[in-house]
Amino acid sequence: MTATIEPTSHTSPAQPGRARALAVLCVMQLMIILDATVVTVALPTIQSDLGFSQAGLAWVMNSYLIAFAGLLLLAGRIGDLIGSKQVFLAGLAVFTAASLLCGVATSSEVLIAGRFLQGVGGALASAVILGMIVGLYPAPADQARAMGVYGFTSAGGASIGLILGGVITQTVGWHWSFLINVPIGIVSLVVATRLLNSRRGLGLSKGADVLGAVLVTAGLSLSVYTIVQTAEPTADLPRTLVLAAAAVALLTAFVLRQARAAEPLLSLHIFRNRQVTTANLVVVLLFAAGFGFQFMTALYLQRVLSFDSLHTGLAFLPAPVLGGVMSLFIGPRLIARFGARALLLVGLTALLAALLVMSQAPVNGSYLTNVVVPLLLMGVGSGVGIPAAIMLAMSGAEPGDAGLASGLNNTAQQAGAAVGTAVLATLAASRTAGRVADGATTITALRDGYSIAFVAASAFVVVALFVGTTLLLRYRGRP
Template identity: 55%
Template structure:
């Protein structure tokens, strides 16, 4: 069955299948984070070794997203999605059954490969199934909710599974979800045929970009986080990664059949939206990572309480992403909605910069979570729409992979910078005689300030770089009064 032959009910059912697959990938990250202490005690990980339970997954996942998205265009997005589900599900079994450190870390790396294959093509499939503007905006809103709010559900699930059973079940729970999703995906997702490997069989380009992204993610999650951004190892590996990126761009500009046609970056809105993605996700880690640490170490919340603490943001994101974001985008245009959403995200981060060591959840955290949820629920559906706007149908998988790649790079960048700054500042405060809670809170406040800087940078890019739909790429960013913008919609 092709995309054109799908009925309305079949398309929306297929969307549910895609989003369940994506939700499984999103949940995995936060579920694992909650269970890390239990994994460390059971398998005897050192503190540095324990980080590889997360890092091994992130390196494979972030490094392969762009390649996976392009393979979907060249082979079959449906086929790549199903292959990713199979790899992810099998590796979840191995992770859950792990009895040694090496077994778990190795399985997590391959699980990252499956996660990249699964998630890289989802957005490309959505925009080719939903061509009509209102439907596409609504479908992207559902996807944005799952991608952005699923992490909080993971905190709840991780706390429940770890506390009531054991850490092995945070991986085993993926198995029935993966099997059921694959069963329905094989029957409901439309069959598609890619352009063929000859249209982009650039092996050299594939090696360059995959190596560059893996090395870049590794540099940010390991030496940069452990030794600082000025350390010789960080600078050397970062320079090599950027050099590989430069070689990749040089290669793609000259290859007869490039893996990544550079035409995708000619759209000011596509390039601008991905830059906003990097900066905004880097800033958001101030909420989801440092916020979690503040609740746990200063306010002494349990993992389950932390999950409930994030619900205001999650529920607000969900209500806006699914119920209102599509209408706002159609009425005011993606650019205007993105700018308003980013302004609210900045306001939420600004509130977090005022936390105190003797803080109260309802005063210091809840208002910020509510405002943050409002911002995320409006900004991210608009951001996804802009990132996919004007992209040729044959490049939809590539654009989808690019959106996921910039999110991963932004997350790794934010984690490395914010964690390093918070840790260093807290240590300095301890050395000067501050109490433990005061020292920790001071470090987290600094991280929130820097996260706010990232978010303000994203807001500036949205204002300066992104243009209203229909405006020339070099034209001033303004439209006619009373005329709503219309984002370009992919056709198939």
């Protein structure tokens, strides 16, 4: 899979059109990130209004995650074949239309269908965004600043989504958590059509590797489904093992297919570059832990500390504010002085501290005592860690592999967030159910479920720190 790089030789670093194009791409990325989190604080209200069961409510999140994670690689390859601008616009259009469907939903079935379509549109657009940004800003200094903006969009978007979701749900209703995307999406479509460079793709005759696309889409989707279905009352171990084996078999067949295909979706030679491979592994773990932190902290505030939607959203304000300062202003300067590897380790350490502190939050905790410090640590960790990880993944690739590396990195981000959130949410639900069965009160069982999820996310970061330290020591000559 490669992400099509748009030609930019005619564009100077100061040309305002390029900044506006970056803004359009980041707006779409922000919409994607927002939509993955904005409904979190609205879930109790949605459950009440549409009559969801507790098990069924999880599919408001899961239907989006399954479609999103499953289609990323295929969407990236389509971008190569027909052009990244075309795929971006198609994804934006599908996402906008699906948001309208979610916003007018009056039944649980319609909302779940709309969320699935949002995942499809999000995958189409997201798969080509990073490659287009790299093409817009090929110079290292300019690219560092652009990655800072993109990093803030990715890291701050989750917290902003929780804030926005809380405000909207409490003031005008949960429907507007989706409907707000419609005017933004329409304006973005008009602007993107005019601003983004268009480049002819390779052509469908170059091969879409249909078999590879089917294998990876089915394998990734089944992987996410296998994880999330374990929290359902009907789940059992034999069924889960069969599903897991089928997912592994599909993904193994995909890898074997890529090794032999004339025009593979994902050229396996990129994994011979150790820095690219290692950095992308860190990205997967970083996004899995970071998005898990956002999701679990929101649930802790609502279901343990009894915050309403508005106050849950506002409670997250310290994280995006500090994260924005770090990623937009302080982080690029620190990376220039100390290098991306050092800043990556700083970011991971801050995130680890945030998760460990939250894992100890008690039933009778308070926002100021138990939550503010982890949110500030999260802001620092994401503000410097995410841009540094992305830069390491991109800078390690050879110039001829820039598009392939950008597509791989974007897939690592989105798959890490999707699969990580599914794993942690499922682990929390299972732990909570077990504690209730043991006789614990509901609020204690919920707290225990969230605590174990925070510990699991901490384990993700510990592995990322180990891998990142190896990266730091091995590639001293790289940025």
